Amino acid sequence: MQTQLKLDKEKMSDHDYRPKSKVGQWFNDRLPLLTLANHLTDYPTPKNLNYWWTFGGILTFCLITQIVTGLTLAMHYIAHADMAFESVEHIMRDVNYGWLIRYIHANGASMFFLAVYIHIFRSLFYGSYKSPREIIWILGIIIYLLMMAAAFMGYVLPWGQMSFWGATVITNLFSAIPLVGEGIVTWLWGGYSVDNPTLTRFFTLHYLIPFLILGLVVLHIWALHVPGNNNPVGIDIKKPSKDTVPFHPYIVIKDGFALLMFMIVFAFFVFYAPNILGHADNYIEANPMVTPAHIVPEWYLLPFYAILRSVPDKLLGVVAMLSAILILAVLPWLDTSKIRSAVFRPLYKQFYWILVADVLILGYVGAMPAEGLYLLIARVATAYYFLHFLVILPVLGFKEKTLPVPLSITEPVLGGSPNLAAARNKESKIE
């Protein structure tokens, strides 16, 4: 066992990697793919990463699942206003295992967002967005934006009532832009209402965006591999060192275990509650003459929908909704604290959980009619959302008294703070 560990340690430096076989050397001198593979397997990873860190791998799985099932669906789907709904039913009924592919794809979108929200909130808790990881974070925000665009357009494709009216509501937001708004909306629609030209271009873009995301994910991981992973303690660690383990097999097996747990939840939705996350109205074919009683987006867009509706002015509502997302991009500069992990920031930790509650509340009121008490709650929650990022975070960095931070993951902190137990995360031991 000890020798194995030694071997792992020796392999961890990838600077002087040389393939063993002649053919391998010949190939690698011309295209260093084997060096890349070696780097990926030996990549030194903090050994105290907890399960919140497994969602990167889970998200990669989600993206690949969506692309593979999406390609298969596209072979049978017909992007035409008169045939889209019928072709989806054709997939559900007559295509071999079409129901399985479609339910994986539809629920896969929800699973994708579930994982990305955990991934984002993990980053918020452990300060992963802070220097030197700003670029990773910004790339992540761009990926998230593209995911929302892809999900929205994907939801339009079955051409049900919610597809049609969701598309109408969201594209109409652009009409809030002064002077050119109406023109932009007509341009987006390819006509004077949401119709066949809108559907075909949404299909094209829905097909394109995942590959843009894939490219950005490569950059996201590349940028990650420059400084290396943040960790629950949030301190810089030497790599490689006894604070790290090689990515393979340690992180691969742990990510694999977490992914399997995730897949069990995923499978439960696909096989036993495939329509629970969708809206019943989307099984009614799109009808421009009949407006649904409540037009609601998918659950993962509800917090932003609540922000949009909480502002009485249309233009300002759109601005607020976009700002709510874009504000995240400048988060590394809004958070003035030098300490990354919330474990050592007693005040930030409390505000963090208030923010989580705030976003959940926004999601809830986003699903409710925008009137009375719901509207009031939405307004307060929206105001707090911006307050958190624009006031609380910058001020907290100066005012907060942080706890002593350990020098390394393996060496306990000097002067035993009560939070030490939390800092040395239990998960790293896998009890």
Next chain:
Amino acid sequence: MKNLFKLFSIIIIILVSNSYSFAAEKAEYLKTDWSFKGLFGKFDRASLQRGYQVYTEVCASCHSMKYLSYRNLAEPGGPEFSEAQAKAIAASFEVTDGPNSDGEMFTRPGKLSDKFVMPYDNVKAAQAANGGAYPPDMSVLVKARGGGVDYIYSLLQGYDEAPVGVTLDDGVYYNKYMYGNKIRMAAPLSDGLVEYGDGTNATLEQMSKDVTTFLMWSAEPHLEARHQMGFKAIVYLIILTVLVYFSMKKIWSRVESEV
């Protein structure tokens, strides 16, 4: 480990409670035991066959089922009529085909590959015959209504005298479970309306249950296959998860000794 379980249970609670919040605004629906619910849920074959009878003798005079074909009636997981029975059912309908070599449309008896014959030629004709209201296509009706099977089952039995103070226009009926309580469809079922071939007593409740079961199958024809595969997939995943868990413990024990 403990945290991981907590995490996943929180996720499930959030997702499930979120989706239920949409349906929470409706009245309490009538409940009955559906054989197709649950991990191993299957359709009640006899109920599906009776449900088809109710559909074809009652509903089909106004409601189309344009995504179904007669062959579906003989397919596994459905009513499972014998192929001869399904052929006979198909042949009892007149299907317009053509044009033939003379350029003329003609009618012929239906075949297994034909879609269910529609009661009206188009939406306008359907509206004209029904006082302006369009009887919705029933192929995916169960999935297109918030309350699903419970809603349809309740609606069929929800006709009542309008309470004092509620005035109904001509051709509008009162229904406890309808959104807004006003419905353009007259009570479609009543005790003894059809005569079941298998001797089952055709009460309103029985017919409602049978036809709703049939509609559930028509909306989810692969439900049985889905449940069977789901059970296998989840058992497989759980076994694999346990194996990977122990592999992980073994691999990480090398590091453990150092920590």
